[in-house]
Amino acid sequence: MNQETQPLETRVAFFRKDRRSVGSARQFSRAVLTDWRLRRRAEDVLLCVSELATNALLHGVPPGRGFSVRFDLARAEDRLRMEVHDSGPGTVRLREVDPEAKGGRGLLLVAALADKWGVGERHPGKIVWCEFEVRAGRA
Numbered sequence: 001m002n003q004e005t006q007p008l009e010t011r012v013a014f015f016r017k018d019r020r021s022v023g024s025a026r027q028f029s030r031a032v033l034t035d036w037r038l039r040r041r042a043e044d045v046l047l048c049v050s051e052l053a054t055n056a057l058l059h060g061v062p063p064g065r066g067f068s069v070r071f072d073l074a075r076a077e078d079r080l081r082m083e084v085h086d087s088g089p090g091t092v093r094l095r096e097v098d099p100e101a102k103g104g105r106g107l108l109l110v111a112a113l114a115d116k117w118g119v120g121e122r123h124p125g126k127i128v129w130c131e132f133e134v135r136a137g138r139a
Contacts, residue, residue, distance in 0.1 A: 017066055051106035068085045079132070
């Protein structure tokens with residue numbers, strides 16, 4: 001099978017609504033990136049995981065539920081897609097943040113670090129995703 005016809009590589013993990021889940025999501029993500037030998041932009045990806053997982057916990061996960069983190073790697077395209085799925089209502093959008101505010105900059109960071117990002121529908125809930133150009137096995 002040549003590289004052009006190879007399917008995506010995918011990894012998914014589920015996390016409970018618990019404050020420790022953001023750290024667990026980062027650990028899972030670091031393991032995936034290491035396993036796939038994706039060193040380029042790894043810190044950007046991990047920061048985006050932290051921000052989107054935190055947003056899911058704070059705004060998108062109803063009591064008794066959780067969220068999932070999904071990675072898709074398209075090696076032929078040198079593209080990594082990371083998604084955070086939650087089951088809560090609400091919309092996701094960039095907003096202006098007061099310079100004195102202690103929070104509210106997560107999506108601004110994601111927008112600055114990722115090559116693309118967006119929001120998709122899921123029933124129930126939503127998917128917040130971001131993509132990164134990567135070169136497998138290279139620093």
